[in-house]
Amino acid sequence: MTEDKLKQSLAILNPIRTVKLKDKTGNFEAILQGLLSDLETPNTLSVLLCEQIAESIFWMRRHVEDKELILLEATAEKLDKAQQIGFRDDRTYSAEDIKQVLLGDETLKQQINDKLKDTSNSIATSFDSCRAKAFVSCAKEIRIADDLIQRQMLNIRHLQRSLDAIDMKSRIIRRMDLELERIERDLTVLEHDPEAG
Amino acid sequence: MTQKQAKANRENAKKSTGPRTRSGKGRSSQNSIKHGLNQALDLEHDNRFIILLRLVKEDGYSHDEAYSILSAILDHRRVMEACYEQYHAPKEIFGRAEAGMIRELEGHHESGRTTLSYNDRLSFGRFKARAKRTNERLGSVLVQRVRRLGKLIRYQRRSIAQIHRATQKNVK
Numbered sequence: 112m113t114e115d116k117l118k119q120s121l122a123i124l125n126p127i128r129t130v131k132l133k134d135k136t137g138n139f140e141a142i143l144q145g146l147l148s149d150l151e152t153p154n155t156l157s158v159l160l161c162e163q164i165a166e167s168i169f170w171m172r173r174h175v176e177d178k179e180l181i182l183l184e185a186t187a188e189k190l191d192k193a194q195q196i197g198f199r200d201d202r203t204y205s206a207e208d209i210k211q212v213l214l215g216d217e218t219l220k221q222q223i224n225d226k227l228k229d230t231s232n233s234i235a236t237s238f239d240s241c242r243a244k245a246f247v248s249c250a251k252e253i254r255i256a257d258d259l260i261q262r263q264m265l266n267i268r269h270l271q272r273s274l275d276a277i278d279m280k281s282r283i284i285r286r287m288d289l290e291l292e293r294i295e296r297d298l299t300v301l302e303h304d305p306e307a308g
Numbered sequence: 309m310t311q312k313q314a315k316a317n318r319e320n321a322k323k324s325t326g327p328r329t330r331s332g333k334g335r336s337s338q339n340s341i342k343h344g345l346n347q348a349l350d351l352e353h354d355n356r357f358i359i360l361l362r363l364v365k366e367d368g369y370s371h372d373e374a375y376s377i378l379s380a381i382l383d384h385r386r387v388m389e390a391c392y393e394q395y396h397a398p399k400e401i402f403g404r405a406e407a408g409m410i411r412e413l414e415g416h417h418e419s420g421r422t423t424l425s426y427n428d429r430l431s432f433g434r435f436k437a438r439a440k441r442t443n444e445r446l447g448s449v450l451v452q453r454v455r456r457l458g459k460l461i462r463y464q465r466r467s468i469a470q471i472h473r474a475t476q477k478n479v480k
Contacts, residue, residue: 127360129385132392155363159381163471166388174457181450252451255458262461269468273475284368 120147124158130166139169152281160274164267171263178256183209185245190223193241194230212238343390345463351379380474384467387460394456399449403439410435 124147132139143165150157183206190204204223212220223238246253327333351357357378364374410432416422424432446452 127356127363129356129381130388154367155360156367156369156377159360160471163381163384163388170388170391174454177450177454181448181454184448184450249451252447252454255454258461259454259457262464266464266468269472273471276475280369281367288368 114148116150116153117144117148120150120153120158120161123153123155124162127155127159128162129159130162132166132169134169138172139165142168150278152278152285154277154281156277157274157281160270160277164270164274167263167266167270171260171267174256174259174263178253178260180206181249181252181256182245183213185249186242189241189245189248190227190238193227193236209242343394343460343463345387345390345460349379349383349386351382354382357382376474376477377471380467380470384464384471387463387467390463391457391460394460395453397453397456400446400452402442402446403435406435407439 121144130139134140143162146161146165147153147158150161186209187204187206190209194203208219212223220238227236227238227241327336360378360382361371361374364378365371369377413422413424413428414432417424447455
């Protein structure tokens with residue numbers, strides 16, 4: 112039943128696709144198909160709105176990832192700065208290393224802390240203080256990322272309401288069509304009623 | 309650069325009168341456009357809009373209903389496409405070309421093909437330091453993306469509100 116709905120929706124959507132994302136992960140398609148399979152009465156406008164909702168969900172996830180990555184990169188940068196004595200452009204730690212520490216890699220954390228203590232640089236003396244400094248340094252960008260996430264959430268909410276209204280309209284049109292068909296049928300019956308008159 | 313060369317450059321620049329052909333003028337008229345989201349939508353010549361309008365009308369909507377809802381959706385598309393472009397725009401780097409030229413000159417100096425004076429090397433060093441500071445301020449590619457997209461939030465707000473208004477007004 113759901114697969115039939117999905118096929119029906121995709122048949123409407125494919126010739127008129129408006130969202131063209133170069134998404135190699137396939138996330139967008141998965142979200143879109145999930146939404147389309149839940150459509151009760153697919154029509155041009157409802158599938159278009161589903162496409163916009165899927166795009167907003169896709170962007171929201173992307174912004175969440177970006178926000179996390181900004182913080183990880185800023186922490187890695189602060190750690191590098193804290194460990195450097197002279198001028199160097201190469202990076203010792205990557206965002207991936209920082210993620211490992213945050214996921215609970217105590218050995219790496221201890222290693223970083225030991226190196227920071229050895230350097231005796233005044234910028235920061237531990238992983239946690241570097242992370243706190245990174246948070247302060249990229250606070251503005253994190254706030255913008257939060258605004259972007261919030262915007263996508265509001266977009267989804269508004270689009271959902273629009274979809275509800277469109278869906279309701281489709282049902283009303285369908286009901287009216289059926290009503291008209293019934294009236295026409297009744298009329299025909301009346302016209303051809305041999306006993307009438 | 310000698311005074312004679314500088315004078316010749318100024319004289320040559322006076323002869324330049326900008327683009328002459330129709331296509332050249334068309335191209336240069338787009339130079340200052342950043343995302344074009346403040347321009348009005350040209351729906352009458354948009355094939356996608358014409359096709360969608362026909363399909364939506366076939367679903368039982370009146371011309372006015374279909375027109376207002378679809379124009380709002382296509383305006384939203386324009387905003388989201390601008391977001392996509394801004395997200396994938398290349399990283400902005402200060403002094404990339406100059407840094408290349410400096411590297412080349414320093415290479416020539418090391419190989420003995422040219423000689424750089426003390427003042428030349430001093431100004432190169434100053435420029436490199438300035439470029440490093442500016443690039444640190446510009447931030448990583450991620451930071452630049454987020455900043456660019458942040459500028460488009462208000463356009464998203466506007467386009468979504470239009471869709472919402474059009475659907476709520478026309479469908480009830």
